[in-house]
Amino acid sequence: MMNVPAFDLKRNYEMLKDELKDAVNRVLESQRFILGEEVEGFEREVASYLGVSNALGCASGTDALLLSLMALGIREGDEVITTPYTFFATASVVSRLGARPVFVDIDPVTYNIDIDKIYDHITPKTKAVIVVHLFGHMAQVEKIEGLLRDKRIYLIEDCAQSFGAWRKIDDDIRYCGTIGTFGCFSFYPTKNLGGYGDGGLVTTNDDYLADRIRKLRVHGLCGEYVHEELGMNSRLDAIQAAILRCRLPHVDEWNKQRRIIAERYRILFDTYGISEFVKSPHEDTDGYHVFHQYVVRCDKRDELMKYLTENGVGTRVYYPLPLHLQPAFSSLGYKMGDFPQAEALSKNSLSLPMYPELLPEEQEYVVDTMAKFYRSN
Numbered sequence: 294m295m296n297v298p299a300f301d302l303k304r305n306y307e308m309l310k311d312e313l314k315d316a317v318n319r320v321l322e323s324q325r326f327i328l329g330e331e332v333e334g335f336e337r338e339v340a341s342y343l344g345v346s347n348a349l350g351c352a353s354g355t356d357a358l359l360l361s362l363m364a365l366g367i368r369e370g371d372e373v374i375t376t377p378y379t380f381f382a383t384a385s386v387v388s389r390l391g392a393r394p395v396f397v398d399i400d401p402v403t404y405n406i407d408i409d410k411i412y413d414h415i416t417p418k419t420k421a422v423i424v425v426h427l428f429g430h431m432a433q434v435e436k437i438e439g440l441l442r443d444k445r446i447y448l449i450e451d452c453a454q455s456f457g458a459w460r461k462i463d464d465d466i467r468y469c470g471t472i473g474t475f476g477c478f479s480f481y482p483t484k485n486l487g488g489y490g491d492g493g494l495v496t497t498n499d500d501y502l503a504d505r506i507r508k509l510r511v512h513g514l515c516g517e518y519v520h521e522e523l524g525m526n527s528r529l530d531a532i533q534a535a536i537l538r539c540r541l542p543h544v545d546e547w548n549k550q551r552r553i554i555a556e557r558y559r560i561l562f563d564t565y566g567i568s569e570f571v572k573s574p575h576e577d578t579d580g581y582h583v584f585h586q587y588v589v590r591c592d593k594r595d596e597l598m599k600y601l602t603e604n605g606v607g608t609r610v611y612y613p614l615p616l617h618l619q620p621a622f623s624s625l626g627y628k629m630g631d632f633p634q635a636e637a638l639s640k641n642s643l644s645l646p647m648y649p650e651l652l653p654e655e656q657e658y659v660v661d662t663m664a665k666f667y668r669s670n
């Protein structure tokens with residue numbers, strides 16, 4: 294039996310070990326651990342990679358979202374539209390500020406929020422829309438961006454799972470996180486650009502709002518021990534910045550590798566005759582999917598998952614309980630049946646092993662094991 298874990302960060306570490314140790318050492322020698330040159334260097338490099346005026350490090354992807362909402366003054370009585378099919382943080386930051394998350398069902402093909410349905414949920418209280426580029430596939434934000442701008446509703450892109458994903462818009466390549474008022478990134482270790490601990494980033498082309506984030510991440514500081522407003526303590530550690538600077542130049546090659554792995558899965562499903570039971574994820578023709586996760590829809594999901602586990606293959610379910618059904622959001626008053634597409638996906642989606650170092654023979658083993666399951670069930 295082969296063992297194919299859902300993630301394996303060790304293989305990646307082995308490749309960059311010396312560089313990473315040098316980077317950490319550089320910070321230790323400098324004895325500058327909070328913000329400073331290392332963080333500024335990373336912010337410059339990532340802004341230049343994405344093609345955005347400002348990139349500001351913070352403590353996590355969750356904080357990137359929270360800081361963005363705070364910078365926009367979102368508060369009690371406001372509504373923020375988002376998807377029920379995402380990680381909890383996307384909507385919890387809205388509630389944390391006393392505002393109300395308003396969910397809109399997903400598009401069953403892309404798994405992203407159904408852009409065409411957003412309009413129907415806009416009310417005079419709507420202050421922002423958070424679009425999540427789920428699993429590495431950038432949503433078609435350009436379809437809604439102009440309309441939101443006209444209505445003075447802010448667009449926030451949750452790019453936690455999509456570093457390096459882009460769409461071709463009017464013949465230009467536009468990276469995710471450069472179209473909305475804010476882009477919010479996570480550097481959680483398993484992300485496409487992951488650090489070795491928590492970390493996050495806010496991007497914006499608005500210099501005024503960038504300045505707001507700069508203040509809010511240091512307790513609203515505007516002069517020595519003078520605090521203009523209530524902010525947070527949310528900075529990117531210099532050690533994480535140094536690690537990320539070392540990893541950023543490799544992210545294109547890793548994303549390319551993820552795409553090769555995705556294509557190989559698709560071909561293997563055909564070769565092993567299981568395409569009728571397992572549906573590969575969709576990619577828009579004008580988009581560049583970076584496959585943070587490789588999430589299929591499949592028949593008999595729970596039994597398949599159990600069989601794969603018994604045979605050494607690690608899988609995950611993203612997400613078994615959509616946000617409108619989470620206990621923490623019960624006060625919002627949603628119920629089962631409100632978002633049929635999100636609910637259906639939560640019952641048949643399965644995330645297969647996906648990381649740039651995954652070997653072809655490991656993928657073949659994964660698909661062969663899936664085929665054995667479907668032959669005997």
Ligand SMILES: Cc1ncc(COP(=O)(O)O)c(C=O)c1O
Pocket residue numbers: 353354355356379380382383425451453454478479480481491492493
């Ligand atoms: C879509 C999405 N948004 C936000 C976050 C929060 O990021 P972090 O874990 O860095 O706080 C995550 C992380 O898993 C995520 O997947």
